[in-house]
Amino acid sequence: MPKLTTLLLLLAAGEASAQAFTPAEVARWQQQAQRVTIVRDTWGVPHITGKTDADAVFGLLYTQCEDDFARVEDNYLTALGRQAEVAGEAALYQDLRQRLFLDSARAVGIYQRSPRWMKDLLHAFADGTNYYLATHPTVRPRLLRRFQPWLPLLFSEGSIGGNISVVPVERLKAFYSQQKSGAW
Known part of the structure; x- marks a missing residue:
């Protein structure tokens, strides 16, 4: 468990040190926002x-x-398997289950191989979210201070992920804790 605690602390430190938005980014987002109309x-x-289409995704x-x-x-914390970083040790095995199911490195690879039109939409996703954070400084993210364009690729069904809740967390905990809890 000490190795796991160290890993969680390193991940949290990396996220906490994420760069603030640059003036150039904010200016670019402001220009894109001018091309979007939102009527409720x-x-x-x-x-x-x-x-x-990218402007519409930005607005969405x-x-x-x-x-x-x-x-x-x-x-996104759930999809990334990072709930334990905000919810504590109780969410550790849910995160493990998620990381066994989805690999963020794979999502990054898919992003890198995506055609230009898809990357435009993915950047609009990240930019719309980041622009919201830049224009609402009183909103305090629990962990994710900068959204990346590859994040939507973690969702295989569009806006929700696969249902892995049937995989028993208790068995994962027993397996990784070297305890015996019966056969898989």
Whole structure:
């Protein structure tokens, strides 16, 4: 367990030291925001238009963050297998289960091999989320202070991940704790 604690501390330190947004980034996001129109109807549902698909994605993520940034961040903490960094040791084996299921390095590789049009959409996702954070300094992320363009690739079904809740966390804990809990 000491190795695991050290790993978690190193991951947290790396995230805490993430760069602040540069003036050039914020200026670029402001220009993109000028190409987006967000109109909320009577029920608060956002209707988003943009000059390009990427502009619409930028606006979509911005409005999702306006509506519930905590949930947006929580979804990515789960997909990354990083809930234990904010929820503590109790979430460690849920994170392990998630990391056995999804590999963020694979998502980065898919991003790197993506065609330009897809990268434009993925950057718009990250930029819309990061612009929201840059324009709402009172919003305090629990962990993710900068969203990366490859993050949406962690979701195989679009906006939700696969259902791995049927994999028993107790058995993972027993296996990695060198305890016997019966056959797999």
